[in-house]
Amino acid sequence: MLLFPNAKINIGLNIVEKRPDGFHNIESCFYPVGWSDALEVTLAETFSFHADGISIPGNASDNLCIRAYEMLAKDYHLSPVKIHLLKTVPIGAGLGGGSADAAFTIKALNQLFDLGISVDEQEQYARRIGSDCAFFIRNKPVYCFEKGDQFDTIDISISGKWIVLVNPGIHISTVEAYSGVVAKRSAEDLRTILSQPISEWKGHVKNDFEATLFAKYPLLAETKEKLYSLGAEYAAMSGSGSTLFGIFEGELNAKPHFPDFRLWQGILK
Template structure:
């Protein structure tokens, strides 16, 4: 079975409060984008995991795909598999690439072996693996809250809009990103802001990480400014960085403008 775990962007990101467990409660809209890895899972005589493409740090046994497999194998009976991951989505880039790989592993195993795992159970498994893994189970625009693993439906569609994602290759640790923010409740509900026309988001829909990270990493601010300069209706950083994205009304090829960075561009669904 071959599947293509896709990335996501954050449209708006409010850091609401620090939790007693050390995590933070957030408010955001997660929106799927087409930048994808390739994940092949085939029945085998014994379990195996390999990856190609972007180098994944750490031991293979700690990969989220491997953890997803071991988690389901502990609860269900099915033959071993060989998992081959072709990694294309940048790691630690605010795009949820690793989380998507894990969620797609759960869904692929469920389909491959007809395990008949309910949606709620799949979400439960995904939440064990990481805060935003569960989003990729349904993989549709959702309003996210608490740790980013609780969801509500949101009537938002950007279908037909053109998006350009730019990743300058900076690694910003989660600790560093959160150390610069001051959690606070928003004065206006993000869901209300996202009902406004896209052209108004520039003034109202914010990512709280930008305030502290832009002064430290000037390249991030410059990329956002360049996206607006080239005609983006809305531009922002995704997650805690370091990927920036711009949403355009029409197809806009910026591959030469950002040729020194990793870039993905295409239509939103």
């Protein structure tokens, strides 16, 4: 079984407050984009996991795909599988690539073994792996809150727009990103702003990580401004960085403008 776990962007990210459990409550819009890994899950005599493409830091045994398999194997007594991951979505880039891989592993195992796990139950499994992992089960635009693992509908109209994702190769861990922020509630309601035309977003739809990370990594601020200079209707950093995105009215070939960076561009669905 072959699946293509896609990335997501954060459109707006307000860090509301620090929780007693050490996590933070946030407000954001998660929006799926087409930059994808490739994930193959097949039956096997013994369990194995192998990854190609972008090097994944840490021990392979800690990969989120393995955690997803181990959870379901324990509850459903699954037979062994072979998992092969081709990693192309940048890591530590604010795109949720690892969470997507884990969520798609859950979906693949559910189909492969005909487990009949409901979508709601799949989301519950995904929440045990990571805060944004559950988003990739339904994989539709949502307003997210609490740890980023609770969802509500959102009125946003950017389907058909052209998006450019630019990753300058800076790895930013979640710990590093949060170390520089001060949590506070936004004076503006994110859902209300995002229901407005995209021309109204600039200056109002903000990512709270940008202030400290732009000061630490000026290249991020320069990349955002370059996207605006190319005609982006809205540009921002995604999640805790380091990927920047620009949303355009029409198609743009951005590759010549960012020759040294990883880049993905396409139509938003």
